[in-house]
Amino acid sequence: MRITDLVITPIALGDPPLLNAAGLHAPYALRTIVELTADNGVTGIAEVPGSVGVNTCLERAREAVIGADPFNWNALRAAIARRFPAETPADRGDKPWDSRQVVQVYSAIDVACLDLIGKSVDQPVANLLGGIVRDRVPFAAYLFYKHKGAGGELAFGTDPAATGWAAARQEAALDPDGIVAQARAMIAEFGFRSIKLKGGVFEPAAELAAMRALRDAFGPDVPLRLDPNALWKVETAIAAGRELEPILEYYEDPVRGQAAMAAVRQAVKLPLATNMCTTSFAEIPGSVRHGSEDIILGDHHYWGGLRASLDLAAVCRTFGRGLSMHSNSHAGISLAAMTHLAAAVPNLSYAVDTHYPWQNEEVVKGGRLRFEDGSLPLPKGPGLGVEIDRAALARLHENFTRCGLTERNDEIEMQKVSPGWKFMATRW
């Protein structure tokens, strides 16, 4: 089988004014949709975080992709690799999100090939990844400090395509009461049974108060997580961690770097999780040497695809690391891929992060995927089990063209409401 066509379509999804360590979400989150068609007439699809930079890389990979055998990922990956200088862990950058681009090219092509293969041989992607171990994948409620309002055209009062929960949920959440109310509303809608708060926004004492309020509201049976996005000093993180010991399931990236994480981990009786200090295979030996975390929050968009994520799962199994999953703002193709991966990895034993409730629009046929009691049933059908809605793709591509954004920059967006605001790698 040979790949005959590669189509790259940048889209923009309305995104609410969510606060994080790097500033404020812009009204649109950029994603890139990739379609690979083979000479058997079957098309495989993928979605990556995207940016104009990633799109340029995908274009540069085109020569390697066209004519390649989708069944031979090793050869295709090597052909892509030859077109780019190797990315290093430092290329990730200091922001909450990962700035690497070539890993996203691997991810997009790997996922699209697997969808193409699955649709060609009538198997779900999860079976191509070793086999379905769970047919419902639990996700977590992902809470954000948030300004009043919504994303995309909703920010300006209109968006006929918006159908999601977030379209109706325009309340601000800037204190413990607001966070608890957001949690109640999200759980009422989706049924999530674990809660994560994106921290690193307000002073640690305020975020600890929010976590205590969540515990008071939901009790000890709802696992809680806090993610200060590496913005805290070691001494701050240790003091906060000790207060959080009785109430957290895990403590995500309180500090920056493997050595600092290890220092906090030694001092605090909490499992530490990361998607910032150990985000590539090159960093695994350092993780083992330092003992920097208990749980790695994988993300197939940044670890180089679904098959590379199986390698990560093997490493985690071998070294006693837990495995959970990180998320960025995304649509249903990424959600389907995440769900197939989580369905196929025996040692993925935590509820998975997802921003999905915060997006309103959808690019897949049939509209937004539905959680049941906080879990997503594995999409039915071969491959990823989802297909592109062409009209929705056209509308979301039009969003991309009109919004004028070329990459994620939460600092600029924050400066619009807080003039002079600057990102700091360590703040408290």
Next chain:
Amino acid sequence: MRITDLVITPIALGDPPLLNAAGLHAPYALRTIVELTADNGVTGIAEVPGSVGVNTCLERAREAVIGADPFNWNALRAAIARRFPAETPADRGDKPWDSRQVVQVYSAIDVACLDLIGKSVDQPVANLLGGIVRDRVPFAAYLFYKHKGAGGELAFGTDPAATGWAAARQEAALDPDGIVAQARAMIAEFGFRSIKLKGGVFEPAAELAAMRALRDAFGPDVPLRLDPNALWKVETAIAAGRELEPILEYYEDPVRGQAAMAAVRQAVKLPLATNMCTTSFAEIPGSVRHGSEDIILGDHHYWGGLRASLDLAAVCRTFGRGLSMHSNSHAGISLAAMTHLAAAVPNLSYAVDTHYPWQNEEVVKGGRLRFEDGSLPLPKGPGLGVEIDRAALARLHENFTRCGLTERNDEIEMQKVSPGWKFMATRW
């Protein structure tokens, strides 16, 4: 798809009187052939070292296998695992070969499922393992100290089925000249470009002399390896290693255990390789902590199959371990599986071990697989690219029935020629 039938056929292959650290090869080497048939009418096959113990385990796994989906390895593996107590690294034992049995069940079922899948979707197994990175796999000449004679019925002067090189090569090899002559004969026949000597048989000085004779005979362009099978003391291994520094490609298991291996590795400027001190995922953290070896000699029969071997390859890539491949006496189904795995693992960068030249018979259609210039071309066709020759299988099963062997025991065989000989875990 569902598995509807499991057929387990023990066979015995004629095996010459090869010497090793545990004694002497018996006239027959036991293997077990596994066939899985699915409800689409397709049959997948596998071969494992086998023994009556392994056959009993395979029988005990039958209930988990029948009715299982061959595409869902995770579920099938878990169902098998529930039927057995977990094996530990200690279950491997002290002998050159691995005494674990459940890992062989995983391996047999994994390989047969992959062959079944490949034949069902018209893809080579190597493409199911990530994709073909090399379509010819280099193997190494595997030399043995050897008594005069041959294996199987040839030991008694007749075996009409014997067609291999070893049927004609009945010379003894008990000194450097004999080893060099064996190497010349094997290389003339198969074209191998790397040489391994199975050591741990004679005093270290004699084996060093053999290695020097090989270097003198073949020059610096033919990589050499020596495997004392962990029989040497640390001080012996260090002294010998220093003499071998100028001539070895790698130094395989000179001593027993990760700590001893690390001590030798620190003292000697040679890459250390192992298939004895790091043979399971449970031992990988110790390998990293000790720094016990540079190269792991994987073996899909003992690491739990081809997919588990991909996990091992990921671990080796992540921790800078080289990867090569161990072998036992085997027929063409194992050889095909080893070749597909080696074809699909980018970081398998050494010529692979194989005992194949030492066997004469074959169980696959078309007879013995042919090396070209020391490499085996990836067998053509879907799945493993080999199929069972029913007449040959019947004949080799008859060998098994008649030979009366139930497991490998080189000590008993050695005692027939050297009364009172005892295996020692450390000898020199």
